Amino acid sequence: MRVLKVEGGFPLNGSVDISGAKNSVVALLAASILSNGVVKIEDVPELSDVDALIAMIEEVGGHVERNDTTITINSENMVYTPLIEGAVQKLRASYYLMGAMLGRFKKATIGVPGGCYLGPRPIDLHIRGFQALGATVTNEGGGYHLEAEKLTGARINLDTASVGATINIVFAAVYAEGTTYIENAAKEPEIIDVATLLNNMGAKITGAGTDLIRIEGVERLDGCVHQIIPDRIEAGTYMLAAALMGEEVRINNIIVEHMEAFLAKLREAGVPMEFGDDYLIIRKADELVATNLKTMVYPGFATDLQQPFTVLLTQAKGTSVVNETIYTARFKHVNELVKMGANIRQEAATAVVVGPTDLQATTVEASDLRAGAALVLAGLVADGITEIQNIEHIERGYDRIIEKLSNLGAKLWVEEV
Ligand SMILES: CC(=O)N[C@H]1[C@@H](OP(=O)(O)OP(=O)(O)OC[C@H]2O[C@@H](n3ccc(=O)[nH]c3=O)[C@H](O)[C@@H]2O)O[C@H](CO)[C@@H](O)[C@@H]1O
Numbered sequence: 001m002r003v004l005k006v007e008g009g010f011p012l013n014g015s016v017d018i019s020g021a022k023n024s025v026v027a028l029l030a031a032s033i034l035s036n037g038v039v040k041i042e043d044v045p046e047l048s049d050v051d052a053l054i055a056m057i058e059e060v061g062g063h064v065e066r067n068d069t070t071i072t073i074n075s076e077n078m079v080y081t082p083l084i085e086g087a088v089q090k091l092r093a094s095y096y097l098m099g100a101m102l103g104r105f106k107k108a109t110i111g112v113p114g115g116c117y118l119g120p121r122p123i124d125l126h127i128r129g130f131q132a133l134g135a136t137v138t139n140e141g142g143g144y145h146l147e148a149e150k151l152t153g154a155r156i157n158l159d160t161a162s163v164g165a166t167i168n169i170v171f172a173a174v175y176a177e178g179t180t181y182i183e184n185a186a187k188e189p190e191i192i193d194v195a196t197l198l199n200n201m202g203a204k205i206t207g208a209g210t211d212l213i214r215i216e217g218v219e220r221l222d223g224c225v226h227q228i229i230p231d232r233i234e235a236g237t238y239m240l241a242a243a244l245m246g247e248e249v250r251i252n253n254i255i256v257e258h259m260e261a262f263l264a265k266l267r268e269a270g271v272p273m274e275f276g277d278d279y280l281i282i283r284k285a286d287e288l289v290a291t292n293l294k295t296m297v298y299p300g301f302a303t304d305l306q307q308p309f310t311v312l313l314t315q316a317k318g319t320s321v322v323n324e325t326i327y328t329a330r331f332k333h334v335n336e337l338v339k340m341g342a343n344i345r346q347e348a349a350t351a352v353v354v355g356p357t358d359l360q361a362t363t364v365e366a367s368d369l370r371a372g373a374a375l376v377l378a379g380l381v382a383d384g385i386t387e388i389q390n391i392e393h394i395e396r397g398y399d400r401i402i403e404k405l406s407n408l409g410a411k412l413w414v415e416e417v
């Protein structure tokens, strides 16, 4: 078994460059299926989720070339292909193949998506959206089958502002006859990124980033070149590492406006920050103060940063209350942090953290991606060598994390045990 070992107590110094956003790239790669030409995507992070999506694109006949951080996809020869097993089960974002293949081929057969278990993760809103556009959806033999004689624009109101459902409905609607309106659309920056790519391919999408998106169907989409936005969750994770252990750490390639709720909480916790145009300098605070937080849809505090932020709260003086409203069971990191000496009580969707507590290294399990990130942060702080199991979750979403943290002065390595 491969484990990640983190030796705690080393100060962090220097600078780190943030990579392209995982939650964008997984949708951008799927969007290439809608193209009849060549799509070139720049700033692609090295992630196992990216590898899995490339495998699926190749399965449907896409020709993919990868050169450092640039991926070029030629979609001309793609054909409808059922994807039931294999790569499709490795990540959550394989659900984007449903909307993209339905849009391009008017049919799709996709296995049940994998990804992090954060409690139930239904896709009913995606399916209701496809049905509203004229598709029939059946679920049998371990996968979803979608088919439409023709797709027609519709007015779709999402019960919950779901990122995945918003993007998936956009994918299915770009080739629909007429105009589609998505009401109560999610507003995450990754949605704007996807709409930008599609518009550069020839789509007619307006309103991305607001709660009303309008998609006027077109007959053909071609190729384009697109640069991915920086990963605001990766950026937040390095900011937390710096707030915990940084003498002086500069975090480059960020869009500060994408991170306002998170930065407000760092400020409230007493973390000293110096802002530049596209960078931020962070130093460890003399004393961190307890801070309450509640996860919300964008522009609120991102659920993906809740687990890593909890580690900061274990080092803050006083009692902090963390309320998770998006994925109410997203607390698998708590027991592992308690094993390391944290004082956290969790009930239902709330965790109460009392700090500061010294953390001690031990063997812990990364149950999901951001739980894994939280354990890496805890390992940086803890006394001794923390052993983190199930590191494949971390590899889904953090580009070269060992290299990036080592460059800052941390001590961590992978070991076969
Ligand atoms: C690949 C990707 O981009 N993943 C992100 C995406 O996941 P994902 O797109 O899966 O998350 P959603 O925005 O869809 O989920 C938000 C909420 O809506 C609910 N819901 C969603 C769809 C649906 O059909 N029915 C339903 O009830 C979910 O259970 C959840 O409570 O947004 C999440 C919320 O910001 C992030 O944590 C994930 O990192």
Ligand SMILES: C=C(OP(=O)(O)O)C(=O)O
Pocket: 091, 092, 093, 114, 115, 116, 118, 304, 369, 370, 397
């Ligand atoms: C939950 C996450 O990813 P996914 O939706 O891909 O499982 C995440 O990025 O924190």
